[in-house]
Amino acid sequence: MMSQSAMKEALQQYLDGFNNKDHDAVISLFADDARVEDPVGGGQVLEGKSAIAPFYQSSVASVEKLELAAPIRGSHGNAAAIAFMIYVEMEGKKVRIHCTDVMTFNEAGKIVDMKAYWGPEDIEFL
C-alpha cells in the first residue's frame, strides 16, 4: 500500500507544480492510464496521459496560484484529499474557487484517479 506521507508529498508537489508554473512536474505525478474529472459532474472525464497533459499545460498556465485551505488528508487506503483555493481569472475577472480534490494512487505511487469537487457557487469574485 502507498504510504500516507508519500501521498501527501505527491499532493504537495501538485500544489507546488502549479505555483512554480511547472506543468511537467504536475503531469509527471499521474499514471499513464489516469482519469481526471474536473469538475465532478461537469460531464467530461479525461482518460489517459495524452488527454491529461494538455489539460494541465493549460491549467498551470492560467492559474495564478493554489493555496491550501487545510492540512492534506490521507486515508486507510490509496486515496488522499486536499482542500484548497484556486486563484484564476474567469471572463477577465479575478476569482477564488474553493475546491477539494480527491486523488487515488496506484502501487507505483502515481495518481490514477483525480476528482475535483467545486461548483458554480464555490466561485468567489474578488
Added chain:
Amino acid sequence: MMSQSAMKEALQQYLDGFNNKDHDAVISLFADDARVEDPVGGGQVLEGKSAIAPFYQSSVASVEKLELAAPIRGSHGNAAAIAFMIYVEMEGKKVRIHCTDVMTFNEAGKIVDMKAYWGPEDIEFL
C-alpha cells in the same frame, strides 16, 4: 439535479447534528439504501440505514465536536465535500482527526454515499 446550496445546507446539518448530540438529525440525512465508508480503505462499507443508524448513534455519542476547516464545497453534480476536524477520545486520550468527507446525494436530497478520508497520520494527539 440537487441544488448546491441544498447540499451544503445538508452538510451543515450533519455537522450541527454531531455538535448538538442529535444522532436522529444526522441519520435522517441519509437515504434508506445509503452506503458509508469511514474511513476509506478501512475495509468496511456500511450498507443501508439499519447498518448506518447504529454507527451514527455511537459516533455522535463519542465525538466531542466537529469543526469545519474550510467552506463546504459543492460540485457540478450531486456531490459535495467537507474538510473538518473531529475532536474525540482515542484510548483515553483527546485527539483531533483531520478528515474530509465526500457525500453524494439522490434526487430526493438524501445522502446515498459517504466516504470519509482520514488516515492514521491525520490523528493528532492533543
